[in-house]
Amino acid sequence: MLRLALLTLKTRKGGFAGTFVALLLGAAVLSACGILLESGVRAGSSPERYAAADVVVAGRQEVALTLKDLDGTTVEESQPLPERVPLRASAAARIAGVDGARSVIADRGATVRLVTAAGRPVPGRHGAAVEAHNWSSLGLGDFRLTTGHAPGAAGQIVLDTETAGRAGVRPGDEIRLMSASVPRAFEVSGLVALKDGRSPRRSVVFLGDADLRHSLPGASVEAFGVLASPGTSPQRLADAVRSALHDDTLAVHTGEGRGRAEFLDVTVSGSNLVVLAAAVGGNVLLVAVFVLYATTSLSIRHRRREIALLRAIGTTPGQIRRMVAVEAAATGLAAGVLGCPAGLLLVHQLRDRFAGHGVVPPDFGLVVSPLPFLAAVLVTVLTALAAVVSASHRATRIRPTEALGEAAVETPGLGRGRRITGYALLVLSAGIFVTGTVRDTDFFTLVGLADSLVLLLVIAVAVLGPLVARTAVRLLGPLLGRTGVTGWLAAANTRANAGRLAGAITPLVLAVSFASTVVFAQTTGLRESADQLRAGLLADHVLTAPAGVSPELARKVRGMKGVASATGLVTSKAVAAGRLLGADEAVSLGVQGVDPRALGTVLDLRPEKGDLGDLSRDTVAISTTAASWLGLGVGDTARLHLGDGTPFRGKVVAVYARGFGFADLTMDHDLLLAHTTGKADRSVLVRSAPSAPGLTRALSDAAAAYPGTVLRDGLAVDDQLAEQRANAWVNYLVVGVIIAYTAITVVNTLAMGTAARRREFALLRLSGTTRRQVAGMMRQESVVVIASGVGVGTLLAVFPLVLVSLATSGSPLPAVPGLGFLAIAGSTAVLAAAGTMVPTRLLLRIRPVEAIGARE
Template identity: 40%
Template sequence: MTVFGIAWKTLRARKAAFFGAFVALFCGTVVIAASGILVESGLRTSVRPERYAGAAVMVGGDQTLRIPGGDFTVRETLPERARLKESTLRAVARVPGVERAVGEHSFAAVVPGAATGPLYGHGWDSAVLGPFRLSEGEAPASATDVVLDPAVAEAAGARVGGRITVVVESVPARYRVSGIAAPADGAGLDRQSALFFTPATASRLSGHPGAFDAVGVLAADGADAEALADRIEKAVPGTVAYTGDDRSRLEFPDIGSSSGLLLLVATSFGGMAAFVAMFVVAGTLGLSVDQRRREFAVLRAIGSTPRQVYKLVLSEALLVAVVAGVLGCAPGAAVAELLRGLFAGLGAIPDDLPLVVGPAPMVAALVLGVATALVAGLIAAHRPARINPVDAFGEAAVERRGLPVWRVMLGLVLLGVGTLSAVMPLVVRSELGAAGAGGAALIGLVGLSLLGPLVVRALVAVLALPLRASRVSGFLAASNSAAAARRMSSAVMPLVLAIGFSVTLVYTQTTMSAVAGRQVEEGLGADYVVGDGGSGGLAPRVVEQVRAVGDVEVATAVSTSKAFMSVTVFEDKELAGFSLRGVTPEKLSRTIDLGVVDGDIGHLRGRTLAMEDTQASLLGASVGEQVELYLGDGTPTRLKLVATYERAMGFGEMTVPQEVLTGHTTARAPGQLLVRVRDGGDHAAVGAALRALAEKHPSLSVSDREGFSAGVREEATLAAWINLAGLAMILAYIAIAVVNTLVVATAARSREFALMRLIGMTRGQVIRTLRWESLLMCSIAVLLGTAMTVLPLGALSVAFLGRPQPAGSPLIYLAVVAAAVVLGMVSTMLPVRLALRARPVEAIGVRE
C-alpha cells in the first residue's frame, strides 16, 4: 500500500484527531481567498460605461508611474489625471482602423437647486461617444448655451429656451438651455449627470486648454476593438487604451480611486490574514501530531524509518489541506462579497462596484494553504521522526520539559524584531510608523508562541500557587497544568493572539484618529474655512473676493494631492507615497502651525518643500538639500527642503507652495481657503460677510474652525472603520481558531477524564478541576495578551500623544478580554461536559 493509502486510512480512522487541522485550513483558505478576490477586484473591477458606451476604444494617459529599475506598484491610476495633448489626439486619429478620434473634456460642475448625483461638464463634440441624441432643442451654438441630460433638466425644472445657473470652480454663470439629450440606447445615466457646452467653452471651463482628459475612438466598419486598442498603444507611446467595461475607468473618477483603496486595504489585510492563517495552521497541526505521540512511538519501535514518518505526516497534511482548500474557495467568495458590502456601506467604495471572482485567488489560496500545511507538518514531524523509539515511549507518557535550542533562539530573535517594530513610532511619527504597532503584535506573538511552554510553565508555577491550597480540584488543576505545559501553551496561544492582536489594532485606530483631530485643533490657526462645495475648486477671483472681506488678515489656499519618492529598500528601488498639500505661502504660520522642528516655514516659496521631520530623517534628507520626487500626475521635480515639521497626521506629510502643483492636479483650483481674522477684528462680521458671499456663489461652504476640526475627526473615524472592517475578517478567523484549538485539545483528554472518575473523583469534582484549569488558562492568556500590547501601544501613544495611554475607551479592552475569556471557558467546558456523559469504563477504552 502506498503512503497516501496509509494516510487516507489514518484520516478515516482518526477523524477527530484531524478535525482541528481541517477547520484551521478550511477557514484559512476562506480568509486568504477572500483577500485575493478583493485584490483582483482592485486591479480589474469596472462598471458599465455610460457616456463612453458608443466608443469602441477610449484612450487615456499612462497612469502608472515608472522609475529606473522597474514599474511602480500596481495597475492603479495615479491620484491626478495624466492628460493628453492635442498632438496625441491627431496621432490617435491616424492609426489604421480609427474612423474618428474625439477629444474629451470633463470637469466638475454644480447646478444650484438640482439634487442630482455627481455632475460633470463636457464638450458637445464628445456627445457622440455616448452616443447622445437630442430629444428636444438643438446643440449648443454659443458660449452661453448648454445641453442638459434629462435628470438634470427634471431636477432643476429647466426647459428648452429657459435659463439655468451652472457653477464651475465656485463661479456661477447663466446659460440658455439649448437642448436636452439622452443616451441613444435609452439606458440613462445612473452614476453621474452630464452637461454639454460648445467645445471651446468646455475647453475653457476645464481649466486645461490644449489638453484632453481622454480621447474617444469611433472605429471604422469591421475593425476589432481589442486589436485597434493594441495598435493605438503601440503607435502612440504614453497612452493606455481601454475597451469593454474597462472604459468606465476613464469615465468615472471614483472607480480608479475606489479600486486603489480596495487594493490597498485588501493587500494590507490579505498579507496579515495569510500570516495569521499560517500561525494558526502550524499550531493546530502541531497539536494534532503531539496528540499522537504514542502512535508514532509504536511506529518507530516496529522499524519505521524517520523518512517514513515524515512521508506519513506530510501525506496526511497534504490530503487534509487539499480537501479543506477546495471546500474553502467558494465560501471565500461569499466573505469577499460581505466585505465589499461593508466597505460600500461605509462609503469607501461605490455601491455598484462589483467583485471580480476569477480562478487566480482561489488557486493562490489553495497553494498557500497546502504549502503552509506541508511546512507545518514538516516541523511537527521532526521530533517524532528523529527521536529514539525508547525515548518516544517515555515522552508519550510524560511530555519533555525542555525546548530545542533552535526554537528558543528563533523565539528570542522574533521577540527582538517585534520590540524594534513596536518602537518604530518613536522614530517615524507618521502612518508608516503607526503601522509598526500591528506588525509588532504579530511578530511578537509568534516569538512568544515558540517560547510558549517555557513561559507558560513559569507563569503556572506562580499563578497556580493559591490553587495548590485546595484539597482536590484546585490542586489537581495546578498539577495538571504544570505537568502539561505544552498542552497548556497550545491552548493559551490562540487566546493570547486574540487578545493581543485585537487590542493592539483597535487601539491603534482609535489613537491615530485622535491624533489627527488633536493636531488639527492645535495647529489650525484659521477662524473660518471656505470650501468649493464640489464645483471643482475655488477660482482665483473667488479667492480674491474672500481676501477682500474686511478684517480678513490672510486666506491660505489649500490643494490636496500625493507625491512619490524613490527609496532603496534592501538594495531594491521602490516608491514611497506621501500625502501632499499645496498652499499659498503668504503668512502661512497665521493659518497653519505645522509644528516646525527644523528650518523656517517662511522660506516656503518657489520650488521648495517642507515635510514631516522623522520621514525626512529616515530618507536622509536635510534642510537645505534638494529632494527629488514625483508629483501626483507622475511629473518628476526637484525641490529644496526648507523646513521639517511634526503635525503630519493633521496637515499632510509634505507641504509645497501652490505654484508647484499648478498644472499637475486634476482640479486646477484649490479646494479650500483657510481664513484668519486680523487681531482685534470683528469675527462675527467676517463670518456674516463670508456667508453673504456664499449666497452669491451658491456652491461655497463656510464653516468655523470647530466645524473643520469635526470634519477631520469624522474623516479619521471613517478611515478607522474601513480598517476595522478589514480586521473583522481576521478577528473572526482568530475567534474560530480559538474555539477550534480549545475544543480539539480538550476533547482529546476524554480518557484522562474517565481515569479521574475511575479512581474515585465525582463528576462534579472533574468539572471543577477543569473549570480551575480553564480559569488558569484564561488568566495566563489575559496576562500575556495584555503584556504583548503594552510596548507597541505605549510607544505609539508616547510618540503621538505624549503619554503612555492610548486614546479610546477602556471598555474596548474590557470587551475584548471578556469575549476571549468567554470563548476560552465555553470552548473548554463544553467538550468536558460532553465527554463526561459516557460511562468511565467505556471512555477509558476509547482509542487515542
C-alpha cells in the same frame, strides 16, 4: 501509507475537526482576498462616453520611478496617480495623420456642480461629481438625444435623463452650473440617455464646444477618441497610434480598456484594492501558519500512543511523516474546496464595507475567475503540509524501544534547538526595541521596527510555548491551590501538561498581541492627528461644502472687512522616491496647497527648521515624517510628481512638525489647484481681525452665493480626520478578519484539548470526584489559560506600541482606550472560556464507565 491515512481520517473525524475548520476559514479568507486582488488588477467598467470610439488615447494614470534595492539593483516601480492626467491639444494632429484613422475627436471635460433655479445643489450619481463635456464628444459614446436639441447657442446645456430627473428639470427649464465662480444660469436644451436605456454610471452634462471653453476655462483635454477607417481593426489602429506618438506619458486603449480611461475612480481604487487585498491575505496567511501549527501540534500530541505503537511494530519515521502528510493534504484539499464558496460570500461583504468607507466606488464590480480559488486551495494544502510536517517532527524521532514510555507521560523538557531558537529571537527582539528607543531613528524606520518586533515576539512565544506555560503555572499555581480541591487539581494538571497548556495559550497570545498592536497604533496616530489639528488651526471660521468650494470664494473673503487672513485649502497627493530600511521605495504623500501669506496666522504648522514665509510656486515645505522618508532637509531639492503626473522640482524651505494633523507636503495654493481634477478647494480657512463686528453675518452672506457652502465657527475635527479615520477603518477590518479567524481557531484548539480528556474525566469521576468538581477544575484551568494568554499578549503588544508612539508623538505612552482594551481582552476571554467549558459540559453527560472505555 495512503490507505492508512485515509482510514485514520475516517475513524478519527473528531480529531481532525479543529484543523479542518481552521483550514476552511483560511481558504475562505484567502479566496476572498484573491478575488479582491484580481478585481483590483483588472479593475474596469464598460465604456459609456467612449463606447463608439475604436481607440482611446488618454494620459497614463501612473508614474514610473527608478529605484535601487538593498543590493544596489535598479528596479522600476509604478505608482498610481489620483488626479486625471491632462493631454496637449496638439497631439490630435499627430494622431490624425496615422494610417487608418478616419477622424479624431478631442474630449474636453471639467468637474462641475449643478444647482437648481431654487438654489438646491444637485449631487452626481452615487455622490460623485458631475462631469461637463463638449458636445462634439457625444459622437464617441453610447449616448443619444432623447428630448430637445443640441446646445446650439451660448448658455444652453444638455443633461442626462437621470440627472435631469433628480434635478426636476425639463427642456426649456433653467439649471445653474458652478465651477470656479458663482453659479451661472443655463437653459436646458435637451436630454440624452444611453442607447440601451441604462442610467449612466456618472452624471454628465454637455455644453457647446465654444461655450465650454468660455464658461469653464479650467476644462482640459481628457482623451482623444479615434474612429477607424473601414477595414482597419482597432488593434491595428492602436499599434499605429502608439508608434506615431511614442510617448510614455500616454496610454492607448481598446476594448474594455476604454472604460478604464473613462472612469478614473475605478482605476485608482483598483490600485488601492490590490494593496489592501495583499495586506489582508498576507496577514491571514501568517496567522494561519501560527494557528495551524498550534492546532496540529495538539492533534499530534493526542495521537502519541498511536504513533508510539506504529513505531514499536516497525514503522519508520519517514513512513509516519508520509502518513500525516497525506492526512494533512487530504484535509487541506477538502477544506480548500469547501472554503472557496464561503469566500465568494465573504468577498461581497468586504466589497460593500470598502464601498461604505469610500475605498472603492459603490458600484465597483468584482472579477470572479477560477484563478483565486485554485490559488486558495493550493495555499491551503501547502499550509496544512507545512504545519503538520513541522509539528510531527519530534513525535517521529523517538526510538521504538522508548516509544510507549514516552507516550505515557508528556516530555517535560524543551528541546535544545527550540530553546536556542527562542532565546535568539528574544535577544533579537530586545536589540530591535533598544535600537528604536535609544537611537535618533526616523519615523518610518521606527514603524518598520515596530511591525517586525511584534512578529518576532509572537514567534518567540510560540517556540518557547511550554516554558511560557510553566512560568505561568509557577505564578498562578499557588493561587489556584488555595481555592480548594478543584484548584489543586487544576494546578496539578497544568503543571504536568505544559505542552498542552502552551498549545491553548499560543492562539490567545497571537490574537491579543496582534489586535492590540494594530488597533492601538491607529488610536495613537488619530490622537496625535487630532492634537495637532487643534493646536495648528488658528482659523476662527471655516467655509466648506461636500462637493468642494469654488476658489473664487477665498479671494472674495480675503478682501472683506474684518478678515485678518484667509486661504483656500486644496488637497491632493504627490509621488516621490523614499528610502526605508536601506532600500528605495515609491511613496504617495498627502499634499496641501495654501496661500503662503496665511501661514502663521491661519495655520501654525510648527516649523522646526527653515522659514515657511519663503514658500512660493518654486518651493515646498515638508513635514518631519516626509523629511525622514525622502531624506531631505532645508535647502535640498525635492523631486516630486504631482497628482496629475506633472514633475515638480522645488527647494525645501522649511521642515515642520505637524504633518499628522495636516499634510506631509505644503505647497503654493494656486500651483497645486491647477494640478487637481476638481479644481476646487476643500475648505476656506478664515482668521478674523481682533475687532470684527458683523463678520459672521458677512461670511454667511458670501457663502450663500455658492449653494451648498456652509459656515462653521472653529474646527470640526471629525471632518478633518475623515480620511484618516477611513484608513484606520481599513486596518480595523484587517484586524477584524484576523481576529475572527483566530477566535474560531482558539475555540477549536481548546475544544480539541478538552475533548481529548474524556478518559481523564471518567477516571476522576470513578474515583469519587463529582461533576461539579470536574467542571470547577476546568474553570480554574481556563482561568490560567486566559490570564496567561491575555497577559502575555498584552505584554508583547507594549513594546511595538511604544515604538509607534515614539514615532508619532515623541512620547513613549500610546493611546490605549480602556474600553477598547476591555473589548479585545474580554472577547478573547469569553471565547476561551466557551472553548473549554462547552465541551466539558458535554463530556460530563457521558457515563464514566462508557467514557473510560471509549476509543482514543
